[in-house]
Amino acid sequence: MDRLFDAHRVRPSREAAPLWNFRTLDEGGLESPVKTLVPGVWETLPRLRSYRGRGVFEQAITCGGNVRFLFGGVSFRAKVLLDGQELCSHYGAYTAFEALAENLPFGKHTLTVEADNRFGEDSALHIPNDYYSYGGITRPVMIQQLGDAYITRMQVTPAMTPEGWRADIRVWVRSLSDVPAACYLRITIPGLCEQGMPVRLQPRQETMVHCAVTCPDAVAWQPLQAKLYTIEARLEKDGIPVDDLIDRFGFREVKVEGQSILLNGKKLLLKGFNRHEDYGAFGCAIPVSAMYEDLSLMLDLGCNCVRTCHYPNDPRFLDLCDELGILVWEESHARGLSEKRMRNPHFLEQTFLCTREMVQQHYNHPSVFIWGCLNECADDTEYGADCYRQVYQLLRQLDASRPVTAALLERAGGLVFGDSDVVSVNLYPQWYYSGATGEQIAAKVDEIHKNGGAGKPIILSEIGAGAIYGYHDPLGESKWSEERQCTILRRQIEAALTNENLSGILLWQFADCRVTEEEWFDKRPRTYNNKGVVDEYRRPKMSYMLVRELFRR
Numbered sequence: 001m002d003r004l005f006d007a008h009r010v011r012p013s014r015e016a017a018p019l020w021n022f023r024t025l026d027e028g029g030l031e032s033p034v035k036t037l038v039p040g041v042w043e044t045l046p047r048l049r050s051y052r053g054r055g056v057f058e059q060a061i062t063c064g065g066n067v068r069f070l071f072g073g074v075s076f077r078a079k080v081l082l083d084g085q086e087l088c089s090h091y092g093a094y095t096a097f098e099a100l101a102e103n104l105p106f107g108k109h110t111l112t113v114e115a116d117n118r119f120g121e122d123s124a125l126h127i128p129n130d131y132y133s134y135g136g137i138t139r140p141v142m143i144q145q146l147g148d149a150y151i152t153r154m155q156v157t158p159a160m161t162p163e164g165w166r167a168d169i170r171v172w173v174r175s176l177s178d179v180p181a182a183c184y185l186r187i188t189i190p191g192l193c194e195q196g197m198p199v200r201l202q203p204r205q206e207t208m209v210h211c212a213v214t215c216p217d218a219v220a221w222q223p224l225q226a227k228l229y230t231i232e233a234r235l236e237k238d239g240i241p242v243d244d245l246i247d248r249f250g251f252r253e254v255k256v257e258g259q260s261i262l263l264n265g266k267k268l269l270l271k272g273f274n275r276h277e278d279y280g281a282f283g284c285a286i287p288v289s290a291m292y293e294d295l296s297l298m299l300d301l302g303c304n305c306v307r308t309c310h311y312p313n314d315p316r317f318l319d320l321c322d323e324l325g326i327l328v329w330e331e332s333h334a335r336g337l338s339e340k341r342m343r344n345p346h347f348l349e350q351t352f353l354c355t356r357e358m359v360q361q362h363y364n365h366p367s368v369f370i371w372g373c374l375n376e377c378a379d380d381t382e383y384g385a386d387c388y389r390q391v392y393q394l395l396r397q398l399d400a401s402r403p404v405t406a407a408l409l410e411r412a413g414g415l416v417f418g419d420s421d422v423v424s425v426n427l428y429p430q431w432y433y434s435g436a437t438g439e440q441i442a443a444k445v446d447e448i449h450k451n452g453g454a455g456k457p458i459i460l461s462e463i464g465a466g467a468i469y470g471y472h473d474p475l476g477e478s479k480w481s482e483e484r485q486c487t488i489l490r491r492q493i494e495a496a497l498t499n500e501n502l503s504g505i506l507l508w509q510f511a512d513c514r515v516t517e518e519e520w521f522d523k524r525p526r527t528y529n530n531k532g533v534v535d536e537y538r539r540p541k542m543s544y545m546l547v548r549e550l551f552r553r
């Protein structure tokens with residue numbers, strides 16, 4: 001299942017069988033083909049832990065007519081073929097994409113997916129980095145049967161009005177037929193309202209249908225008190241249902257007022273973590289039970305917020321956050337790109353693609369309260385600043401209902417403090433820099449205020465220190481010891497939570513994550529970023545109880 005609820009009752013939709021034939025094409029790969037599990041990453045297979053290359057997944061599928069293969073995520077280039085014919089290709093590990101096969105004869109077909117995780121000039125976002133770009137089909141694959149038209153997506157925007165909650169609803173329907181068609185679209189929010197309207201479909205085009213409903217009896221979605229509603233869009237032809245799309249949403253509104261971020265009019269104080277999609281035994285293909293474990297641990301730690309550093313996350317993780325009432329900062333893919341890397345001819349196109357797919361695919365999640373982008377890129381050069389402005393503009397075009405931000409690097413000379421709705425900055429006092437923690441935070445706030453960010457909310461989007469699980473120094477003096485991590489974190493958290501200019505703090509990081517060997521192994525013991533309060537298997541370090549105490553205070 002690609003979601004934690006049934007997204008279709010009319011459209012036949014099933015998950016592809018988990019076992020696929022798998023072979024590699026490049027040096028360092030397998031000697032002979034094996035069966036492997038999807039979703040998964042090939043790095044968990046014996047001898048492929050560091051394989052960087054192409055992997056081919058194959059499965060026989062019985063289907064026919066118009067068939068939609070929906071890939072939740074393939075890391076990180078994908079080519080999809082049916083019976084040897086290319087259906088589509090896609091770049092970027094962290095967003096979904098579809099492959100359509102039309103008018104297929106009913107019977108057995110071979111579905112082939114070539115995944116490729118080699119770095120190269122054609123890849124501007126997946127580069128050697130402080131996390132791992134895994135290889136494989138890493139999120140569920142759905143096989144869906146379509147008729148002559150199907151609902152491609154739906155966007156629900158809640159807003160509070162003097163009459164009560166209102167939902168602005170947009171639904172996109174795509175025709176797969178060569179002739180025009182008259183259909184009817186029925187929209188239901190069970191328990192609240194039902195609306196219907198005729199739709200005229202033009203041959204092979206996408207049509208957007210818009211309506212708004214007032215729901216005076218709706219109950220609001222609040223952090224840690226989540227109330228979710230189901231919304232069903234059903235397409236009918238001659239009174240017969242031919243397609244549908246079901247999603248969930250919540251009634252809540254995010255506003256920025258002066259230095260505050262308000263959710264349903266209440267000021268937010270964020271306490272949370274940065275979390276990579278990475279888990280010792282699974283790489284980035286994390287099963288739902290392990291996602292749930294992470295969120296349970298975060299709730300136990302006293303968090304109300306998680307940041308999906310540095311890319312869009314699995315929708316099932318967002319479904320869980322919706323359900324548990326955990327606020328999400330979701331961001332499009334990019335980490336630490338210098339101006340030179342931002343000048344890669346593919347950078348803007350790949351960034352726009354990932355940003356667009358993220359917003360369109362995750363728009364309805366009430367937990368997502370802010371969109372981020374371009375973590376620690378070159379915000380201090382004219383060219384880099386212009387890229388930030390372009391991505392902010394795109395985010396605002398795609399979604400006017402959420403604020404935008406970016407986690408900026410701890411360095412002087414930032415040029416874009418004035419361009420986002422919320423200013424966010426990453427700081428590592430006492431870890432990368434010496435000097436008093438509270439003073440360093442205050443100096444950064446001052447710099448933001450003097451350079452365009454005055455009067456805006458500020459989030460400390462990363463702060464933290466490293467510790468290798470099980471390495472102890474009872475005197476608490478050596479870096480990488482669990483004790484020293486505690487000393488630094490205590491100072492950081494206490495200073496941040498008492499600074500009235502901050503709207504919140506997101507610790508770096510929840511769990512240790514694997515880093516790319518190329519360019520990174522010598523900076524990161526074990527080839528892991530060890531700043532987690534739990535290790536990659538979620539074993540708590542001493543800092544776990546410290547954070548729990550400080551966050552719950």
Ligand code: ADA
Binds near residue numbers: 375376531
């Ligand atoms: C940065 C970056 C993170 C991670 C962190 C660290 O702020 O955004 O991805 O690399 O530093 O551990 O140094």
